[in-house]
């Protein structure tokens with residue numbers, strides 16, 4: 001049962017405050033958790049419930065078993081109360097899309113204005129395929145988070161809470177975890193038993209319906225929505241592992257900031273996922289330092305999504321009062337912003353380490369922004385809307401990263417001298433990964449190939465300083481003849 005109903009298992013078996021057994025009575029931290037557990041009990045049926053299960057859960061399970069599939073509680077399915085009435089069998093809120101919906105005419109225009117989507121479910125035309133039920137039917141969307149680092153855990157906290165309030169999503173979130181041992185225990189056990197990712201997001205309890213799973217295929221099995229949130233260097237391998245194991249009609253969204261340089265030139269991370277897994281892929285990028293998001297401090301983010309229905313669904317899945325989402329269809333620009341700003345942040349860190357003041361740092365940020373725009377115009381397949389740079393994924397993310405992020409911090413230490421980027425990454429980040437230096441190396445190769453290094457002095461010199469032994473003291477000099485001053 002642990003495999004099928006891990007949340008129920010953890011919730012039911014664990015003792016102690018917050019969730020579990022207390023004198024034979026279950027207590028939950030929220031009504032959402034109680035509801036999720038009741039729903040699972042209905043799915044499980046009385047026979048599969050632990051003996052210790054509370055009377056209310058056993059009652060729910062009996063009630064669930066009595067309901068016929070036409071009431072929405074099929075024995076093996078994931079139907080929920082308000083769906084699935086009538087002779088045609090279960091009506092379920094998720095059905096996969098036939099393919100990418102046509103984007104809106106103007107790149108960068110917020111999709112919410114379009115008013116084209118229904119209440120957030122994904123419509124399917126004929127031939128949608130997949131195992132989510134018959135055409136026209138819908139079922140709660142199962143969500144899998146591929147990744148469990150700092151940002152992966154913060155987004156799991158939001159999604160785990162949000163889905164408890166929505167009928168559109170299955171109550172369990174499976175979260176793939178790259179297994180490691182922390183304080184003598186498996187990190188997956190720590191998350192499933194103590195509900196905290198003590199290594200990557202210490203001090204924050206994760207909702208109990210977030211279940212860590214160390215095998216990526218098991219985690220993604222049956223998922224309708226895949227959320228990719230791992231350091232970008234690991235994405236090709238993970239996608240190869242997942243190939244052939246993703247549900248037909250599933251959709252994905254990448255929260256990953258980075259790009260890949262390939263023999264064919266620049267590749268966005270969303271392109272890699274799309275090509276390898278053959279699924280629709282959107283992106284989410286913004287001024288979102290994970291710890292602050294997890295602390296529920298107000299911020300914004302941008303989703304780049306060409307399918308208005310998917311955009312609405314993602315918004316329902318992830319938006320909160322303190323995490324406000326704008327959806328635009330200028331996906332490639334959104335994604336490039338997320339990757340390139342990390343290079344600028346390295347430059348900002350150099351600036352801090354060298355002891356320059358606020359004016360200099362502001363100039364570095366502005367020149368970095370100009371290079372981001374020029375790069376996007378050169379390399380995006382579709383049109384590039386300047387307004388996209390005014391969204392959270394653009395100028396806001398650039399500012400936050402240049403003041404608060406790990407790339408800035410490590411670059412500042414690098415400029416103070418004595419250690420390589422790799423040494424500092426190991427020493428300062430406790431297993432977290434830097435993105436800026438590696439992205440600068442990928443960008444450099446692309447610019448060299450296209451004979452354009454002279455047009456991007458900031459990007460190029462970050463690379464030369466990080467990897468080619470150029471003195472960090474020359475960083476500002478390199479910017480004095482910037483093409484934007486000529």
Ligand SMILES: NC(=O)c1ccc[n+]([C@@H]2O[C@H](COP(=O)([O-])OP(=O)(O)OC[C@H]3O[C@@H](n4cnc5c(N)ncnc54)[C@H](O)[C@@H]3O)[C@@H](O)[C@H]2O)c1
Nearest residue numbers: 148149150151152178229230231234256257289290432433
């Ligand atoms: N942390 C943030 O504030 C933040 C905010 C927005 C976006 N992002 C982006 O999210 C993505 C993920 O970053 P994060 O902060 O969640 O991760 P992280 O840097 O905190 O953690 C590293 C992760 O990589 C995993 N890992 C280590 N070796 C691995 C391997 N061989 N294969 C697969 N995984 C391995 C670790 O288990 C861990 O989960 C990055 O692209 C990052 O740029 C991060």
